[in-house]
Amino acid sequence: MLRHRxxxxxxxxxxxxxxxxxxxxxxxxxxxxxxxxxxxxxQQLQMQHDQFLRQEEMRKRNNMELEEDDVSLMLLDSNIF
Structure with a gap:
């Protein structure tokens, strides 16, 4: 019995x-x-952050180009008149 226990x-x-x-x-x-x-x-957050930075850089570049175009148009207009 003890052995069984x-x-x-x-x-x-x-x-x-x-x-x-x-x-x-x-x-x-x-x-x-x-x-x-x-x-x-x-990794996904880093990829999204990198994409955001690229898009932000592109937005800034586009804005600069638009401003340059505006200045060029203003100069043209002033020369015409």
Whole structure:
């Protein structure tokens, strides 16, 4: 009877250790997935930021060209009259 209890106790201890190990693996896997997801989000944000900077540079360049055209037209108008 005592031996039977030890076997059951040993089996329960093994099951507890197995459950803890599985929980730790699941936790590490979840953490790894979160880190991968964060990396993807960071990359996407960087790409969007870079795109914004390019578009902003293009907008500034276009505005400068428009202002230059306006000045040229004003000069032409003043020479005509």
């Amino acid at each position: 030890r076997t059951i106790s040993h089996q329960q201890e093994q099951e507890r250790r197995t459950a803890e190990y599985k929980a730790r693996l699941d936790s590490e896997l979840y953490q790894s997935k979160l880190e991968d997801q964060q990396k993807q989000i960071d």
